[in-house]
Amino acid sequence: MPVAVHLPTVLRSQAGGAKTVSVDGTTIGQVLDSLVAEYPGLSGQVVNDDGTLHKFVNVYLNDDDVRYLKALDTPVGETDEISILPAVAGGAVGVGWPSGPGSSHPR
Amino acid sequence: MLYLDEPEYHQIVAHCLGGLPDEACGLLGGDPDSGRVVTCYPTRNLAASAKLYTVDPKEHLRADRDAEAAGFSIIGVFHSHTHTDAYPSPTDVAQAPDPTWHYVLVSLRDTHPVLRSYRIVDGEIDEEPVILRSR
Numbered sequence: 246m247p248v249a250v251h252l253p254t255v256l257r258s259q260a261g262g263a264k265t266v267s268v269d270g271t272t273i274g275q276v277l278d279s280l281v282a283e284y285p286g287l288s289g290q291v292v293n294d295d296g297t298l299h300k301f302v303n304v305y306l307n308d309d310d311v312r313y314l315k316a317l318d319t320p321v322g323e324t325d326e327i328s329i330l331p332a333v334a335g336g337a338v339g340v341g342w343p344s345g346p347g348s349s350h351p352r
Numbered sequence: 353m354l355y356l357d358e359p360e361y362h363q364i365v366a367h368c369l370g371g372l373p374d375e376a377c378g379l380l381g382g383d384p385d386s387g388r389v390v391t392c393y394p395t396r397n398l399a400a401s402a403k404l405y406t407v408d409p410k411e412h413l414r415a416d417r418d419a420e421a422a423g424f425s426i427i428g429v430f431h432s433h434t435h436t437d438a439y440p441s442p443t444d445v446a447q448a449p450d451p452t453w454h455y456v457l458v459s460l461r462d463t464h465p466v467l468r469s470y471r472i473v474d475g476e477i478d479e480e481p482v483i484l485r486s487r
Binding site: 338 | 379416426443447448450
């Protein structure tokens with residue numbers, strides 16, 4: 246059963262530049278397997294070798310993050326839309342913060 | 353080159369100040385070819401930390417749909433550093449999701465916020481000019 250998968254800009258070059266592709270599957274896991282089978286350049290970028298979802302991507306079934314559904318076992322219907330986006334995170338951890346007296350935030 | 357209009361600049365800085373004492377974050381919608389920011393999407397920092405940020409994935413999806421529907425894309429992310437320079441940390445570089453994006457950093461260390469923008473490609477950090485315009 247074909248399902249629409251929306252790709253983020255960072256992955257589109259591995260799928261011939263397509264924003265949206267159509268691949269088969271009845272669960273998120275199957276859909277992602279079909280996606281990688283069709284576009285081998287995406288291998289390792291969405292699903293890890295151990296079959297879990299890559300930490301640096303978020304996969305959505307319609308409006309919901311699949312991690313809060315049944316992850317890769319989440320069932321997918323023909324009218325569903327799947328979106329993949331990069332996880333956006335970072336921060337100043339690991340950078341030396343000022344310490345000692347007078348280092349509190351000026352505000 | 354990042355083109356930022358004054359309303360978006362103020363929106364970014366205000367969201368960063370409003371997030372104190374934690375880091376604040378958000379996404380930039382715009383034209384990927386020119387680097388022009390059209391819409392700023394302040395988002396929740398799911399990490400709720402003064403040293404880390406995580407853009408709320410659901411807000412990211414909404415912002416992405418909104419930008420695409422308007423004929424634009426998400427072209428970058430902004431976040432604050434509360435006590436350090438407006439320069440990408442090793443964590444920022446390691447987790448930079450897209451080499452085509454603009455990475456805007458706002459330092460709140462000093463009295464006046466400092467905003468800078470970078471490209472991060474293959475772990476290499478390159479600062480880029482920010483062209484601030486009134487609209």
